[in-house]
Amino acid sequence: MSQATASRAATARRGVGVPKARADAARNRERILHAAREAFVAHGAEASLDEIARSAGVGNATLYRHFPDRDVLVHGVMHFVTDRIVELGEQALRESAEPFEALACFVRGAAEERIGALCPMLSDRFDPDEPENLASRRRVEQLTQELLRRGQEAAQVRADIGVGDVMVALSQLTRPLPGVRCGQLDRFTARHLQLYLDGLRAPAPSRLPGHAATLEELRPDD
Amino acid sequence: MSQATASRAATARRGVGVPKARADAARNRERILHAAREAFVAHGAEASLDEIARSAGVGNATLYRHFPDRDVLVHGVMHFVTDRIVELGEQALRESAEPFEALACFVRGAAEERIGALCPMLSDRFDPDEPENLASRRRVEQLTQELLRRGQEAAQVRADIGVGDVMVALSQLTRPLPGVRCGQLDRFTARHLQLYLDGLRAPAPSRLPGHAATLEELRPDD
C-alpha cells in the first residue's frame, strides 16, 4: 500500500475532527500491529498481550492505551492485514499478464503479509455480521475469487477449487510449527507454497474429495 | 498396527516381570493417548493436561497416575504415533504397486494418525539424543526416505524434494486452524493433502527455492 493510501485509510478510520496522533504514537501503533500480527499467526487470537508489547519493543501500558482491550487489537490487526492483502491482490490483477502468475504472486505476497493472522476472523471473538468485518471478508473473498476465475478461464488453474481452498491452505502452510525455530521454518514455507501452487495447476491430475467452499462456510456458527 | 503387534510392543515397553495392567487401566491409558495426541496437534506440546483428561473422559488423577508428568506423556504420545506411522509406511511399501500411490497412501494415513503430533519431537521439551527418541525419528525418516526414493526413481515424484518437505507440510496441513470448527476443517484437509500431493508429481512444473532438508536440520538447537 502506498504511503498516501495508507494515510487516507488511517484518516478515514480515525474519523474527522480527531486530532492527529503524535509521531511517536503513530510509530508505536504500527509496531504493535506488526508484532500482534506475528503473534496471532503463531498462537491464534489468544496470544499474550504482554508478550506482544514486549516483542513490539513498547511497554504494556502503551499497548493498552492504543487498544483498550483484546478485541480492539484483533480488529485492528484484521483490518491492517486486510488492507495490505487487498492492495496486493489488486496489484497482482493489474500487473501480471499471466493469470496463473497473478495468483502465484498474490499467494506469495499474502504469505509475507501473514494472511494467517486473518484466522481470528473465523473465531468466536469476532462478530461476523458487523458491517466493517463483513466488508473486509467480502473484499478479500471477491479478490481471490477474481484471481481464481481468471486462472480457471484461461485453463491455467484447475477448475475444482474454490476461495476457501486457497485461503485455508495458505493460512495453514504459513503458520509457524510449534517447536521449530522460525528461521528454519521460513526456508520451508516458500517451498511448500510453491508445491501447493503446482498442485493447483490445470489440468488436474486427480479428483479432489469433497467440494470447494467459500469463506462464508467456515464461520464457526454454521 | 495389528492387535498382536501392539501387544508385543506394549510388553516390550513395559518390560518383563511387571504385572499385567487391569483391563480398565489399559483402556484408560489408550484413551488418554488418543486425547493427548489430538491436543498436541491442536495446541502444541504445552496443551493443558486437565483438558486432555477431560476430553479423554477420565479424571485428572488418572492421567497423572499413568503419566507422572508432562514429559512422560509427550514421550508416550510420540512413540504411540511413531509406531502407527511406521506400521503404516511399511504397509504402503508392501502393498502398493505404484510408487506414487504408495507415497499418497502413506501421507493420507499419516494425516489420519495425526502425524502433526510429532512436532513436539522438535521442541525444547524433548531430548533429541536420547536413544529411543533418536531411533523413533530415524525410523520415520528412513521410511519416508524410502517411499520418496522409490517414487523418484520411477520418475513419478519430482526429484527436488526431501523428507523434511513431506513431513513438515503434512504436519502443517493437518493441524486445526484456531477458530475453525474441527468438522469444517476436516473436510478441507483431504482436499489440501491431495492438492499438495499433486504438486509433488513428476515432472516438476516449477523450480523450488531453497533446498530439501532432513528432519535432523529441523532440530531447534541447530
Place this chain on the structure above:
DNA sequence: CTCCAACCGGAGAGCTCGTCCCCGTTTTGC
C-alpha cells in the same frame, strides 16, 4: 460369590501467568 488390591474421579492447595491500572518520567511539537 466374595473379597481386596488396584484403580478411579472430584475437590482443593499452591503457583504461574495474563490482564489491566497507577503514576513518575520522557518526548513531541508549537
Place this chain on the structure above:
DNA sequence: GCAAAACGGGGACGAGCTCTCCGGTTGGAG
C-alpha cells in the same frame, strides 16, 4: 522552553494449570 501527550515499569488482581489427597468403585482371582 513549556505544556500536553505519550511512555514504560511495577504491581494488584484474577484465571487457569499442575499436581496431590482421599473416599468410593471396580475388576478378576480363588
